[in-house]
Amino acid sequence: PFLFPLTAKILKEFFEKNRTIKPFDLVISGDLEQPAKSGLTVKEVATSIKLPDNLHFFDRANYFKELSQLTPLRKKLYMRTIFNTVEKLLNPAHSNYAITSAFHKPYVKKYFDLFGSEYENMMIIKGDEGNPEVFDDFKYWMKKDDEIIEQSLTLESLGINYSQTYEKITLEQNLELLKNPSDALMELAQLNAAILLVVAQRFTHVKEAYTHIKG
Template sequence: MNFKKYIKAVGTGPKGNRDLEAEEVIDAISSILDNKVTQSQIGAFLIAWRTKLETNDELIAAVKALKKYVKYQKIENSIELGYSFDGRTNNPFLFPLYENILKEFFEKNKDVKELNLVISGDFLQPAKNGITTKEVFNSLDLKQHVFFFDRVEYLKELSDITPLRHELGLRTVFNTIEKLLNPGESEYGVTTAFHKPYVKKYLAMFKEYYKEVLVVKASEGSPEVFKDGKYWKEVNGEIVEIPFSLKDFGISYDKTYENITLEEALEIVKNPDEEIIKLAKFNIALYLVFAKRVDSLEEAWKRLN
């Protein structure tokens, strides 16, 4: 195997670069995860590939390559929440509140099919600092409705590249493809994007692994909504955009934090105020819609309250 040919394909320059074939992407990613190439070669390839800009077809192949290494454990009746693996600095995580909200919801709405939430996490990844899902989950005791998958256990090969990724200090293809690898074999998946081109990328990359994938415009690389936004899904080959406004549901939230600490984030969810609770319920309402447990946000909100 001559890994240098992949570096040359993506790192020669505008006139010499070419897109990689699916088999080449899978071979390159596999060589990286199997530690068959040097750290210098890996770094050169990842940076050059990012600079060239990965095509949708290359990203789809990269996801396939990663999924060959995933250790799966099925969580029935679940939706995967695709959080980014870099840090959160401006908002607390809301998912610690979801378990009790869902428990109460299903006790009162026995006609609705159960829904569990799957979240993945790992050590902090580039490109920014902050707190992670792993840190928060390890500080709490969540055992029902919210399931956490530690990448050290379900995809150790990628987790082991963390030191190299920090040494590079830049986003790479892994930042794009790591959020929805579905270790819980969930039926539905949702992640977040700010720019329309990435909506198309995420839907293309992940749709074959779920009944349906949705992309929501949310905060800090996670499918947690803190302000007005929208979500996208594919219907008959077309991307449909659905907007929402928090004020329509009586929610007025305008808090922001600067470099929120783990202790501050935990205190917020251990002693939540009314607005945080309403915000968490709104996010649950979105997930109930995404997983087709209810027909509309209005129905979900009414049932939750």
């Protein structure tokens, strides 16, 4: 499932309670399903609900029409192309911070080389199925003094017990989860909010940020 509406809500509440920490908005972008991935898209979820006022969705069909129009051709090719790399960090909102995902480690350095200079800070995370949201134990990379630093965290170390899996979640199922999240799912959303606080340099460590969110 996608958690970003819950994550944005958690961040908004966190900043309201912690006035000394500078707030930021959450920006997401997306398009129709692209090869070689299949399933529910960010765009479907983002356009099916009322988003919190600190969450902004940018539709690639609007901000990069030419790339969006290549979708039918990419589906015919049904293979990973250079566009799978380029589309990850187009930065339609001119953000200062970025988070994206990489499954294969060689892409980590490639993303930093291609896009790192565009941001004050960038995190590359090994999430689920190309999604920068975390649902399990995870690794992430950030750059410090021109060195790429790898770190990892387990859900157990944070006291999170989540084992639910979905073979292929539908839009309706995802919307229902967002409407009535379990306690464990809310903890995952809090973890993802903590990750964003680190990306935006409000905290240094994910565990520290998560502890502050939990209060």
